[in-house]
Amino acid sequence: MSELHPPPTIEEFYKFCSLRKLMAVRCMKCRHLMVPPRTICSQCHSSRVEWAQLGSKGKLVTYTIVHVAPTLFNHMAPYAVGIVEMPEEVRLPSIIRTSRLESLKIGMELELDFSPRPQDPSWPQWPRYFFKETA
Amino acid sequence: MRAKPLATIVSAGVSKFGRREGLYARELFTEAALEAFHRLENVDPGKDIKAAFIGQMSEAYEHQSHTAPIAANWAGLLPAAATRVEDACASSGAALRCGIMAIMSGFYDIVMVGGVEKMTNQPTPEVTTILASAADFPFEQWNGMTFPGLFALMATSHMHEYGTTEEQLAKVAVKNHKHGVLNPKAHMQREITLDEVMKSRPVCWPLKLYDCSLITDGASCLILTKPKLAKKLTDNRVQIIGTGQAQDTFLLHERDSFTSVKAAKSAAQEAYKMSDIKPKDINVAEVHDCFTIAEIIAYEDLGFCRPGQGGKFVESGTTALGGSLPVNTSGGLKSKGHPVGATGTAQIYELYLQLTGQAERRQVPDAEIGLAHNLGGSGATAVVHILRSD
Numbered sequence: 001m002s003e004l005h006p007p008p009t010i011e012e013f014y015k016f017c018s019l020r021k022l023m024a025v026r027c028m029k030c031r032h033l034m035v036p037p038r039t040i041c042s043q044c045h046s047s048r049v050e051w052a053q054l055g056s057k058g059k060l061v062t063y064t065i066v067h068v069a070p071t072l073f074n075h076m077a078p079y080a081v082g083i084v085e086m087p088e089e090v091r092l093p094s095i096i097r098t099s100r101l102e103s104l105k106i107g108m109e110l111e112l113d114f115s116p117r118p119q120d121p122s123w124p125q126w127p128r129y130f131f132k133e134t135a
Numbered sequence: 136m137r138a139k140p141l142a143t144i145v146s147a148g149v150s151k152f153g154r155r156e157g158l159y160a161r162e163l164f165t166e167a168a169l170e171a172f173h174r175l176e177n178v179d180p181g182k183d184i185k186a187a188f189i190g191q192m193s194e195a196y197e198h199q200s201h202t203a204p205i206a207a208n209w210a211g212l213l214p215a216a217a218t219r220v221e222d223a224c225a226s227s228g229a230a231l232r233c234g235i236m237a238i239m240s241g242f243y244d245i246v247m248v249g250g251v252e253k254m255t256n257q258p259t260p261e262v263t264t265i266l267a268s269a270a271d272f273p274f275e276q277w278n279g280m281t282f283p284g285l286f287a288l289m290a291t292s293h294m295h296e297y298g299t300t301e302e303q304l305a306k307v308a309v310k311n312h313k314h315g316v317l318n319p320k321a322h323m324q325r326e327i328t329l330d331e332v333m334k335s336r337p338v339c340w341p342l343k344l345y346d347c348s349l350i351t352d353g354a355s356c357l358i359l360t361k362p363k364l365a366k367k368l369t370d371n372r373v374q375i376i377g378t379g380q381a382q383d384t385f386l387l388h389e390r391d392s393f394t395s396v397k398a399a400k401s402a403a404q405e406a407y408k409m410s411d412i413k414p415k416d417i418n419v420a421e422v423h424d425c426f427t428i429a430e431i432i433a434y435e436d437l438g439f440c441r442p443g444q445g446g447k448f449v450e451s452g453t454t455a456l457g458g459s460l461p462v463n464t465s466g467g468l469k470s471k472g473h474p475v476g477a478t479g480t481a482q483i484y485e486l487y488l489q490l491t492g493q494a495e496r497r498q499v500p501d502a503e504i505g506l507a508h509n510l511g512g513s514g515a516t517a518v519v520h521i522l523r524s525d
Contacts, residue, residue, distance in 0.1 A: 010273045034389075036274055042389070062295070062393055064287035065340040066279060070264040073279045078337075081279050083288060083388045091388045093278050106295050126277065 008037040008049050014126040016051075020114050022129050024090050026052040033090035056112040058084040058131055061091060065101050080104055084131050097132040109134045138410045140374035142238040143365035143525060144357050146175035147480075147487040152353035152472040153322040160197055160253040161209040163354040164189070167249060167477075168210035171356050177368050178245065184358065185243045186216040188233040190226030190250030191476035195265045197253055206251060215247075221476075223269035224425060225511030226250055227355065228479030228518030232378055234359045244364055249356030250481070252474035262350050266475070269512045271386050283347055283426060285387050285513040287339035290428035292393035294341065296443070299431065301341050303446030305332035307427035308345045308469055310455050315466025317456075317497040322351045322472030346427040351472025355481035365525070371491040373505075377410030377521035379403060385515045394443070396514035399436040403508070403519045407438075410521040414438035417460060417521075418502040419489045421482035423510040424467040433508050434462070437519075456497060464489065464497045479509040479518060490524040 006012040008025045013036060016023040024033045027041035028048040040047050063082030066073070073079065080096040082104075097113075098104060110131035117127040148170030150163045172180050187207045194200035207217035220230040227250025234248035254262055266282045267275075275285070293299045309329055315321040327345060335344035365372050381401035384390055391397065407413065414437060422437070424430035431445030439460060440448040448454065454462035465471045465485035468478060486505035488494040502524070509518045 014273075036271075036386070042384070062288045062292040064284050064291060064342075065337070066281060066284050067337045067339065068259070068263060068281070068283065069279065070267050070276070070281055071260045072264070074260060076279065079279060081284055081288075083393070093274055093280060093386070093388045095278050106291070124273070124277075126273070128277070130278075 004049060004051065008039055008051070010036050013037050017114055017127045017129050018117060022054045022112055024052050024054055024088070025049045033088055035090055035092045052088070054086050054088055054090065058086045058110045058112065060096065060104065060106055060108045060110055061085045062106060063096060063104055084110055095128070095130040097130055111135070138376045140362040140376055140525070141378060142235045142359045142375050143362045144373045144375065144483070144487055145360050145365050145368045146171045146358040147356065147484040148174070149320050149355040149481050149484045150353050151320055152351050152474065154255045155352040158352065160191070160199070160202065160251045160354070161205045163253060163352060164206040164249065164251045164356070165209045167354040167356045171358055174371070175358055175369055178358065181211050181213070183245050184212055184215055184247050185245060186237055187212055187247040187249070188218055188220050188230040190220050190230040190479060192221060192223055192226055192252055192269065193265050195268070196257055212247065222516045223511040224423070224475050225479055225509045225516040225518045226476040228507070228509030228520070229380065229516070231357065231480055231483060231520065232380055232518065235375060235378055238359055238361055245358065245360045247356055247358055248480060249354065250476040250479060251354035252476040253352050254350050254474060255352050259350065274386060281339060283339040283342050286426040286428055287342045288387060289393050289432065290341050293428060293432065296394050297446070299446040301333065302329065303449060304341070304346055304427040304431065305329050306449045307424060307430045308332045310449065311424060311463050311467040311469040314456060314464050314497060315470025318466045318471060321466040321470055322349050323470045342426055342428070348425045348468035348473035351474045353472055353474035353477045353481065355477045355484050357480050357483055357487070371493070372525035373487050373490045374523045374525045375520060376523050377406035377412060379405030379409070379519045381405065381517055383515055385512070387513050395432055395436050396510065396517060398514050398517035399433065399508060399510065399519065402517040403437050406519040406521045412504060412521050416504050417506045418504050419464060419486065419499045420460065420462045420506040420508065421465060421467070421485050422462055422508040424463055424469050425473060425510065427469070429510065430462065430467070437506065437508060456499070461499050464494065464499060482507040482509060483520065483522070486522050490522055
């Protein structure tokens with residue numbers, strides 16, 4: 001069992017986001033980084049993991065522009081989502097904020113930012129990390 | 136070596152696919168079951184079918200869970216053991232595997248497997264939300280990802296890495312609609328032009344409306360038995376000679392590649408090895424074209440063409456009716472429709488018709504070996520079956 005504090009859970013990942021910290025979990029045996037966090041390493045199955053803070057720069061690996069959105073995101077459409085690769089060698093899915101959707105390109109540099117937790121009283125009360133074009 | 140059959144399909148049925156207003160899932164399933172019963176007059180369903188494994192993705196459409204006993208009840212199978220199987224869009228592919236294992240173990244002599252989904256009673260944003268529930272909630276759904284969105288991420292990667300074009304994606308849709316015209320059970324029996332696909336409104340760029348499968352109501356089922364018993368029941372028999380299932384990371388961003396589906400490659404290898412069949416031996420295939428890009432990647436993952444060549448492969452005409460390896464003669468998910476839970480066994484239904492010479496206007500001449508490729512989610516689940524006429 002992992003004795004990591006705080007525990008490597010999704011809830012704790014989002015608590016870090018509310019402190020404007022993007023955190024992965026690193027396997028202490030094989031050094032593999034994981035987002036979302038979890039107790040058992042997806043590569044070597046060791047259960048010794050630690051939190052590791054990621055930097056604020058990433059690269060766009062692939063993306064799409066969502067025109068037909070789920071109910072919750074209808075007001076935002078069209079919007080971009082993609083997969084971002086961090087220099088620490090871990091990837092994560094993210095909303096990509098840009099004023100010009102047509103300017104998105106695979107390989108472009110992106111910058112991390114956070115939005116506040118939703119005001120809606122229903123579960124879940126998670127803030128969001130997202131990526132945007134570098135200034 | 137000629138591979139031994141695992142189980143034999145002795146009958147199959149599907150409901151009409153489409154917008155089936157006023158019909159519940161259980162009623163659609165009964166429609167499919169009745170076709171299967173009519174094809175197999177030597178079997179008394181209520182007495183002889185001892186178990187049913189029924190795929191269904193979501194209880195959200197009809198506010199109804201515990202659906203397998205309802206389907207079994209309406210189909211007149213009581214008191215047969217009935218269990219729902221859920222692996223998103225691969226639910227009935229996985230249900231078929233449960234049926235094969237039930238037969239192979241010797242536990243039952245005759246079982247029914249199938250699937251059903253009632254979808255059109257919900258508005259499109261709600262259907263999009265329900266389908267997205269088969270993607271990871273805290274990271275994918277929370278970040279605005281949808282199902283077309285996940286496949287669009289693969290399409291963008293495939294286009295970037297191999298130069299695949301939006302026109303090549305569109306050609307999958309044009310081909311499958313052309314096939315669907317020949318299938319009276321298909322949802323949309325209408326040809327579409329390349330221009331119509333290219334000009335259709337964007338859903339998740341680069342995927343447009345006509346790159347996406349349809350929101351459809353429908354059900355499908357098969358009756359399986361032991362190979363030895365099959366000969367006594369009917370002359371229209373198809374043997375299952377290979378089955379494979381594999382999983383990959385649930386979240387797309389953790390995969391090694393976005394241009395292939397590793398689980399599909401593993402499942403195919405397992406099924407090919409079990410059946411001692413090679414890609415070149417396949418005469419007809421039904422692949423999971425939930426989005427056009429998925430059919431292009433399926434060609435590559437199944438070994439029909441080399442990685443990156445899927446776009447050119449569809450352009451070559453090989454996979455159209457009349458080509459050397461017709462794919463999705465039913466019209467595929469694209470034009471036949473994709474009632475999620477019903478899709479896996481509806482693919483097998485098409486192969487059953489093809490391999491027993493009952494596919495009428497879309498019959499592939501002398502088809503002997505067929506393959507079905509069924510994906511769940513963005514490829515966290517893949518199920519592959521190889522069938523042989525008996």
